[in-house]
């Protein structure tokens with residue numbers, strides 16, 4: 001067995017699912033993968049629940065076990081109170097790994113595992129928006145059977161860059177735009193060292209409408225959210241909300257940097273990871289403006305809706321990644337702040 005270090009933000013253990021009080025659900029619209037271990041457990045359940053599981057558990061075209069969705073794209077085991085029938089009947093240990101984990105996420109980088117809370121759940125989003133402590137991580141040891149080989153020196157450089165970005169985000173005397181300019185400056189220097197002469201970052205004069213076009217080309221769990229995005233075209237939306245709700249956007253940036261920056265140790269694309277956060281801040285700030293001085297409940301709803309639609313779809317994240325890499329340069333994004 002190999003000992004790894006598991007890092008979690010200090011707010012991590014404060015999360016508690018609010019179950020039937022939740023304004024959303026974990027799974028509507030998603031075909032949740034049932035891991036082989038859990039699928040095996042399900043075959044041993046008998047009685048009415050066992051029969052229902054057998055009826056709905058199928059293998060998809062990629063070879064993953066999933067539950068077929070019912071009307072309204074609901075999991076067949078989600079009851080009328082939006083509670084999970086399997087959990088109610090058999091206990092939490094019968095939930096699949098995906099269902100147990102959500103809204104937590106984890107990523108492994110050699111002997112380091114990082115865990116966090118995703119913005120895609122209303123309660124996690126509320127916790128992330130209400131947390132006013134400086135970002136810090138705690139760690140504990142865990143034993144695992146194997147770890148992937150990674151470039152540890154490069155990972156160390158990414159961790160140092162991330163710490164620098166967090167310091168900038170926590171500076172008191174800079175407005176949001178100045179912070180992002182500084183963050184882009186150090187990220188561009190870092191990327192230039194990686195790419196050498198191949199590095200390109202020239203303005204392509206993209207507007208906010210181009211951001212909306214990216215969002216319109218995405219797949220959606222809720223079609224009304226796509227319609228909402230279409231409605232934002234041709235609206236005069238102010239950039240001021242970025243400073244009015246600066247604390248929300250600093251937290252959102254920290255979340256994106258924490259969740260995505262170290263993934264560059266696999267593709268060496270640091271700058272696009274930084275752009276994910278800036279793009280989210282631009283779009284969400286315009287939605288705040290469109291709604292007009294949103295209260296906490298509305299801001300939580302906007303944050304988790306964006307996260308659920310964009311971040312939890314591989315198709316959407318691939319599209320965003322490609323567009324931000326090819327079509328949006330740092331000057332374009334700064335111009336929209």
Ligand code: SF4
Nearest residue numbers: 017018022026121123
């Ligand atoms: S979305 Fe979050 S709060 Fe709602 S049921 Fe799922 S884990 Fe609980």
